[in-house]
Amino acid sequence: MDVRKENMTPKEMLQKIAELDYSQSQLKELNTAMRQWLDVADDDMAALRSENVALRRQVNVLDRLISEAQQVEAEPCGFLLTDDLDVNSCSKKKIQKLEEESTMMKEQTKKLAAELKNLQQESEQDKIGLSKFKAALQSLEIEMEEAQVGLQHRDESIHQKNLQLKHLEETVEECSIIIKDLRQTNQELREQLEDRQDEALLSALNDLTEEKEGSLSSPLPLFDEIKLLAASDEVKTSALDSRRLSHEETEAEELLKPQSPTVDLQTERWTGTVEPAVQRARLFIMCVSVLLVLGFVATGISLGDCNLFSIKTFWTGARVTLQPYCSVHYGDMPPL
Known part of the structure; x- marks a missing residue:
């Protein structure tokens, strides 16, 4: 019951x-x-x-x-x-x-x-x-x-x-808007960088033609070289800014979109192995080029003024090749 x-x-x-x-x-x-x-x-x-x-x-x-x-x-x-x-x-x-x-x-x-x-x-x-x-x-x-x-x-x-979901959706929308703005700014900066690079290349070509034409008459003054150095520094800073903005954009996209850990590990390993190798290669090339330049300069000084023209032409060629790797360059022989 x-x-x-x-x-x-x-x-x-x-x-x-x-x-x-x-x-x-x-x-x-x-x-x-x-x-x-x-x-x-x-x-x-x-x-x-x-x-x-x-x-x-x-x-x-x-x-x-x-x-x-x-x-x-x-x-x-x-x-x-x-x-x-x-x-x-x-x-x-x-x-x-x-x-x-x-x-x-x-x-x-x-x-x-x-x-x-x-x-x-x-x-x-x-x-x-x-x-x-x-x-x-x-x-x-x-x-x-x-x-x-x-x-x-x-x-x-x-x-x-x-x-909470509504708040997260709002934050996602805000992040997407920010990413769009960053992409637009990145695109604008890239366009500006390309314009500046084009201008720098044109100015460098003009300088090279002027140097080739006036290599016998007068060397490039130090003030012009400092201007060229400042222009190259501006180009480098703009490139660094564009890289930084692209890196921030990729970080924001990674925050919004989950990625696999294997890809991150592969990219980290690649950057960790390739970047030191590239730096070492650059240092090796710079050291070899400096040694070659010093050897040619020493031989030119020992031979006299007869080979001064050939030394100047070699120096201009070396300066053009070593321009991306050197922060300061000279139109004439460096002081000893």
Whole structure:
């Protein structure tokens, strides 16, 4: 029974409670009716007892009268005696019937009392079941309240997550806008860099042509060389700025788009192995070229002014080749 009660749904429990209330009301009505019947039976029993007493008194009176009549008038009162005997027999029969009815009423009262006891026990059991059902309903209400509280917390957490997602979407949009701006600026800087490189190449070509034309007459002054150095420095700084902007753009794209760790490791290994090799090659080439230049200069000085023209032409060629690797260059022989 307990398992069935635990497995019952709230709707079935409410129906069971309604049925129990209805049966309890019917039991109350039956109890009141039985009490009324018992009161009526008690009244009937009292009336029957009073009638029985009255009849017994009448029988006693009749017995006395009969005895007196027998003493006074024996013969002429024979007919009256038979009548009295008939009346007495009828009264005895009535008394027997009344006694039988009283016994029947007593048996009925006993049965009704037993039924009342059974009904009272059933009503007590129904009360116990109702109390259990009420406790189960209270526990179900508590569980429903806890479930509602849990649902509210879940809704709040979902709302917070939605707000976080919206915030992240806004930040992603802002980052995409910033990346677009950086790309535009990078493109502009690249265009500016290309323009400056073109200008620098044109100026370098013009300088070379001027040097070739005027190598015999006059060397390039130091002020012009400093200007060329400043222009080359500007080109280098613009190239570095463009590289820095491209690096920032790639970092922003890496923040927005996840990349595989294998690719990052490969790029890091490549940069870590290739860049030192390139630097070493550049240093080696510079050292070899410096040694060659020093050797030619020494031979030119030892030979005299006859080979000065060839030394100057070689120096201009070496300066043009070593221009990307040297920060300062001279149009004429360096001072010793």
